[in-house]
Amino acid sequence: MSADRETDHPMAQHDIALLLADAADEVEIGIAPTQALIRGGRRRKARRWAVAAATTLVVTGSTGALAMTGLPGADGGDRGAPTATRPTLTASPPPLRPPTGVTLATGTDAGAPWHVTLDVWPAPVDVEDARSSMNAMVRYDETPGVNTPEELVGRSAWFVHRGTTTKDGVDQEHLTLQGLTGRDDTMSGKDIDAVAVPLSPFAEGPERLVIGHVAKTARQVTCTWKDGTTTKIDKAPVHTGADSDGLTLRTADGSPYHWFVCLAPTGTEYESAEVTG
Amino acid sequence: MGESKQAGDSAFQAFVTGRWPRLMRTAFLLTGEQHAAEDLVQTTLEQVYVAWRRVASADEPEAYVRRVMINAHARRHRRKLREFLAPKGDDPGPAHEIADTGDRIAQADDRHALLKALAELPPRQREAVVLRYWEDLTETQTAAAMGCSVGAVKSNAAKGIAKLRAIPALADMVTYGGRK
Numbered sequence: 001m002s003a004d005r006e007t008d009h010p011m012a013q014h015d016i017a018l019l020l021a022d023a024a025d026e027v028e029i030g031i032a033p034t035q036a037l038i039r040g041g042r043r044r045k046a047r048r049w050a051v052a053a054a055t056t057l058v059v060t061g062s063t064g065a066l067a068m069t070g071l072p073g074a075d076g077g078d079r080g081a082p083t084a085t086r087p088t089l090t091a092s093p094p095p096l097r098p099p100t101g102v103t104l105a106t107g108t109d110a111g112a113p114w115h116v117t118l119d120v121w122p123a124p125v126d127v128e129d130a131r132s133s134m135n136a137m138v139r140y141d142e143t144p145g146v147n148t149p150e151e152l153v154g155r156s157a158w159f160v161h162r163g164t165t166t167k168d169g170v171d172q173e174h175l176t177l178q179g180l181t182g183r184d185d186t187m188s189g190k191d192i193d194a195v196a197v198p199l200s201p202f203a204e205g206p207e208r209l210v211i212g213h214v215a216k217t218a219r220q221v222t223c224t225w226k227d228g229t230t231t232k233i234d235k236a237p238v239h240t241g242a243d244s245d246g247l248t249l250r251t252a253d254g255s256p257y258h259w260f261v262c263l264a265p266t267g268t269e270y271e272s273a274e275v276t277g
Numbered sequence: 278m279g280e281s282k283q284a285g286d287s288a289f290q291a292f293v294t295g296r297w298p299r300l301m302r303t304a305f306l307l308t309g310e311q312h313a314a315e316d317l318v319q320t321t322l323e324q325v326y327v328a329w330r331r332v333a334s335a336d337e338p339e340a341y342v343r344r345v346m347i348n349a350h351a352r353r354h355r356r357k358l359r360e361f362l363a364p365k366g367d368d369p370g371p372a373h374e375i376a377d378t379g380d381r382i383a384q385a386d387d388r389h390a391l392l393k394a395l396a397e398l399p400p401r402q403r404e405a406v407v408l409r410y411w412e413d414l415t416e417t418q419t420a421a422a423m424g425c426s427v428g429a430v431k432s433n434a435a436k437g438i439a440k441l442r443a444i445p446a447l448a449d450m451v452t453y454g455g456r457k
Contacts, residue, residue: 016438020306020411023388023395027305027314032297034290037319041289041326147351151424191330 102252104160104211105261114164114199116176116211116261120254123156123182124149133157145180155180156254160211164200174201177211186256187215189275194223196270199263206269213257214249220277221249223262226269232276233260289329293322296342303343306407307350309396321346343412343422347404394444401429402437409434 100120107114119142124130130149137143137157144157157180163173176197187193194212198205210223221233235258236248249258264270300321304314324345325332332338395403401423408419409430419430 016406016441017410017413019387019391020407023391024302024306024411026388026392027301027311029298029301030315032293033319034293037293037322038286038289038326040319040323041329044323044327145348147348148424151348 100253100255102250102259104250104259105247105263107263109164109199109263110266112164114162114209114263116160116162116209118250118252118255118259119159119161120252121157122254123154124152125154127153129153142175142178145178152180155182158252158255162197162199162201162209162211176201181256187213188217189215190218191215192218192221192273192275194270194273206264206267208264208266208269210262210264210270210273211259212273213255213259214275216251216256216258218249218258218275218277220275221260221262221273222276223264223273224271225264226271227265227267229265229268231262231264233262234277285329285333288333289326292325292333292338296339300342300346303407303412304346304350306392306395306411307346307403309392317346317349320349324349340418340421343408343414344424347408347422348424350404351400390444391441394441398437398440401425402433402440405430405433406437406441410438 100122102118102120104116104118106116121133121137121142121144124133127149130152134144134146134149134152142157142159144152144155146152146155158178159175160177161173162176177195192212192214194210196207196210198207199209212221214221219235223231223233225231231247233247233249236250247261247263249260251258260273262270262273297318300318301314304317304321305311308314308317321342325342328341332341335341395406398406404423405419408414408422409416412419414422416427416430416434419434420427423430423433
């Protein structure tokens, strides 16, 4: 008897359903550990890949007129300076870099350079394309959250790295966030996803670095710090390039979001982030 | 913002409390082991929390949760290709979540016979059987949860059921209406 005929038999389906229900009763249900799940979810939000630092939260924006303050040492060179989008590579698999790499922000903090970058892989058009993309991603230690190439078709994978250079001149970089976006995966209005982490990828410390994304219609994001001060991030001018100054909302080919990065002044840390314009 | 976050957490808690028993049962059938089931549900719901704003506003949040759970379950087998290719291979140690409980299962009742039989199915067949016949999903819903075609669901479910019925103890149970 063929397998299809087996499952087409209504008694077989009925029987297996009964048996499964019986077997499922074997499990001890217990009490849902809701608080532990929330804590775990918050950790997962900020460190998909075992980032050693503590994490903060997701926020949904609301309006608010907040006073702007500068980044730490705004007059002393301790502020971010986003650079230009890297050129798109079209070869498959790409030989050196993912198809789109964007430096979301760079700066110096207490004399140490830091940077946040975003890699966006275009959505594969078919399984073969997805397989090639996944093979290419491996070269960059980037693994999308899918189990098979089929699951990647039509979905763009993105990866955010943050890095610093220590006083000893050692470059440190760590994958901080990753995700997938599909055609229906858009944000609107004052939607905002933000994560706060320590600036150094491998050190404990206050959650001063905020990385997030908002709808493409957003023109301004305000980060509020625990000491009550704020930092406003505006959309980059059309012709912003490597010589541009200040932190801005950034776009990346293939990403349905605007991206932003805030750095809290020394001595305080992340409180909230909102779309304010 | 704080109020919004608190409201989101409250809604998430309510969702978890309501779905926990069902999710535990499904996870138990997928993993065949109490602690593995708890771990799978916890992993699933942590991921759901991350995307809670979107999940909560979805027409079918349960469908999203199912998809996350199936992905999480499949991910655990991603590096265990041998299980996909040769479920009764010569090195079954790491392949099945309940492989180390074989002796106990051999001595157990019909529930254990089914759980053992399920565990011996390749993961995709196991998922198809559990979703179709325990979750009572349609083929289309199952395909959405598994991230595959309806044809693949049909094939995996059919092969899974056929293998279950080929097991003598289970065939006897089915013959007598699902219970000994």
